[in-house]
Amino acid sequence: MTSLSNKVAFVTGGSRGIGAAIVKRLVADGAAVAFTYVSSAPKADALAAELTQQGGQVLAIRADSADAVALTAAIGQAAAAFGRLDILVNSAGIANGKAMEDHTLTEFRHMMAVHVEAPFVAAQAVLPHMPAGGRIITIGSNLAERVPGANTTLYATSKAALLGLTKGLARDLGPRRITVNLIQPGPTDTDMNPADGPYADWMRNQMAIPEFGRGADVAAFVAWVASEESRFVTGAALTIDGGMSI
Numbered sequence: 639m640t641s642l643s644n645k646v647a648f649v650t651g652g653s654r655g656i657g658a659a660i661v662k663r664l665v666a667d668g669a670a671v672a673f674t675y676v677s678s679a680p681k682a683d684a685l686a687a688e689l690t691q692q693g694g695q696v697l698a699i700r701a702d703s704a705d706a707v708a709l710t711a712a713i714g715q716a717a718a719a720f721g722r723l724d725i726l727v728n729s730a731g732i733a734n735g736k737a738m739e740d741h742t743l744t745e746f747r748h749m750m751a752v753h754v755e756a757p758f759v760a761a762q763a764v765l766p767h768m769p770a771g772g773r774i775i776t777i778g779s780n781l782a783e784r785v786p787g788a789n790t791t792l793y794a795t796s797k798a799a800l801l802g803l804t805k806g807l808a809r810d811l812g813p814r815r816i817t818v819n820l821i822q823p824g825p826t827d828t829d830m831n832p833a834d835g836p837y838a839d840w841m842r843n844q845m846a847i848p849e850f851g852r853g854a855d856v857a858a859f860v861a862w863v864a865s866e867e868s869r870f871v872t873g874a875a876l877t878i879d880g881g882m883s884i
């Protein structure tokens with residue numbers, strides 16, 4: 639028995655980066671995992687094949703988080719394949735850093751659709767399949783609470799909205815013994831934010847531990863929140879950023 643034996647998880651944005659690390663960790667902990675991607679079919683298929691070969695139960699589904707119909711259908715497909723959904727992890731995300739006057743309204747709406755609308759849609763869609771003991775976990779950002787530099791207005795706005803979504807859903811779903819939590823990473827080495835990127839040294843200079851986190855660091859936190867041990871934690875914003883925000 640491992641901590642997530644007999645559990646079923648649905649992870650958005652699991653083909654790369656933090657989401658892929660979460661998929662690997664949840665499978666290692668014994669969960670069956672369905673995950674989505676939008677454009678990286680080869681990476682998604684390779685990850686699913688690798689984990690299946692190791693004995694995991696894994697399903698990769700193409701579903702654009704900005705498309706509520708596609709996301710809802712993917713959740714239905716996962717529930718049909720695995721019987722129920724105990725854990726929802728909203729990890730799909732995009733970055734679009736630029737001066738605020740250069741953002742189009744279309745870009746604003748797209749980021750809000752992926753970061754805010756999708757977790758709301760996914761929460762509604764999983765509920766019919768989620769028993770007591772369920773876990774809803776969203777990957778936010780430390781930029782929701784402290785914005786240390788320019789050109790992140792849109793991103794920070796969308797991640798800050800998740801604080802309200804998390805607390806509201808925690809109140810709504812607590813009586814059903816479903817917890818809802820937000821995990822807020824800081825700089826984490828991925829395609830979105832590489833540790834050798836142009837702003838990496840600037841970020842490291844603001845951290846108590848002056849190095850980028852790894853996807854596996856965030857995944858370990860997710861695994862604990864997904865486990866039975868976290869049963870009394872809900873509505874929490876849990877920051878994992880090497881002390882950048884302190």
Ligand SMILES: NC(=O)c1ccc[n+]([C@@H]2O[C@H](COP(=O)([O-])OP(=O)(O)OC[C@H]3O[C@@H](n4cnc5c(N)ncnc54)[C@H](OP(=O)(O)O)[C@@H]3O)[C@@H](O)[C@H]2O)c1
Nearest residue numbers: 651653654655656675676677678703730731826828830831
């Ligand atoms: N890296 C950091 O420093 C950092 C810090 C704080 C928070 N975060 C948050 O952590 C999460 C993961 O970020 P990351 O750094 O791992 O990013 P990443 O390496 O760029 O990976 C993004 C993942 O999200 C998927 N995705 C993007 N748009 C999607 C859409 N419309 N529908 C479905 N899937 C979509 C991608 O799928 P495809 O492969 O198909 O494109 C990919 O699997 C995001 O929510 C991000 O905001 C990251």
